[in-house]
Amino acid sequence: MSEPERLVARLSQLGWRLGVAESLTGGLVLSTIVDVAGSSQVLRGGVVAYATDLKAALLGVDETLLAAHGPVHPRVARQMAEGVRRTVAGAGEPADVGIATTGIAGPMSPDGQPVGTVHLAVATALGSRVESLRLRGDRASIRAEAAARAIRLALDAL
Template structure:
């Protein structure tokens, strides 16, 4: 039986939590089009409280600036569906989840267009996912197909997959 998208999300989230616990690292999440699904997938995993600091759903564009510190000029000039915005969201998630002045070790972010309509120049299915840590920030552009639900499912899986890739790099480095 082929796993459903939901089980793929759960498997990726469980693996991410397992690796974060083993590495004694923390994570914070910033979401737009996924609307809280990424942090929900992580906290559905037993033991997540040891590593998940929290999440911000900045669905409205101005909240990306006020809650996550994304430069308002960047949002005005490029709009919310942009690789630099995704990077800034991930970096902002790390900062927003600081405890006693110590940022979360990892910040992950999703921004994009799930549809049914395009957003400005950004077509339906254009998504950016990002992972930030002390070593830098990595952004991946996705061109996803399908309806709103399929795009949100895929964006959730892809940001978790990017996190796993980044965790692998830390393990090797």
Template sequence: MSSYAIDVVELLTVRGETLAVAESLTGGLVAADITSVPGASKVFRGSVTAYATDLKHRLLGVDATLLAQRGAVDPQVAAQMAAGVREALGADWGIATTGVAGPEPQNGQPVGTVYVAVAGPPHAEDGATGGGKTAALRLNGDRADIRMESVRSVLALLLERTAGEHTGNERAQDTERNGGF
């Protein structure tokens, strides 16, 4: 289990909020990371691994025209996946991953092109509808590296969206968790 997954479960537990996950290139790794945390059942509603493009439309409600025009590796697809899984599984927050882990490019997209997205309640500071945010990543490494960094990145994006700021500094996170000492 990653420290990001621990932080997500702890934060959502304190807030009394729930999470659903839509995955493509990560193939269930995000859900596995979250559910490896003791107490995850308090916040985790479930996941949809929509590896095939047609499932992104059928199960998650991603616009079929968007998929036909841009393919599955697109920031709007990631955003619609996150919103779709949030709605389908009745969660406060939805997160999604889509991209190219390799070893070959896909639909003209190079290996390491990844989009992660969060959808949720309106963000207090900016009033964004759906609390949505998408991040474009250009990752290096082999297939396993790209997939694991995608997991870390989508959880970090959720933490940023829910907590306002997430430094990525493990020592700082431990200090915050332990009352500042």
């Protein structure tokens, strides 16, 4: 069983719902989960907030944090994961799990951080965790690895 399949199965066992917020992965995490049969039972939806202002407007990321550190920061990833839980809420209840990705896939860095800098986060009602990585490779491989690692982080959190 693949990791996305395991994630969908685990969420189904728990009766939990999922939201996904993506920046550098541009929908890859969401697409990977949607590829799993039965994902509609657990997946509420997702937000691709590629532009910095959308991270604040759609996901509630603190504008002061974004101004001070930019969109590629561990606390931004955490706030994105927490924010997507609220954004995809159903019946007034937040999603049980939020996954978020932010980083720099390259080939150049707009803010001076090294290409391959990635921050992933998972948030639940019990708390959140962030994983910061330095991935190697071209743009496509960095994005693919970040998406895979985000799913693995969610599995570890559950």
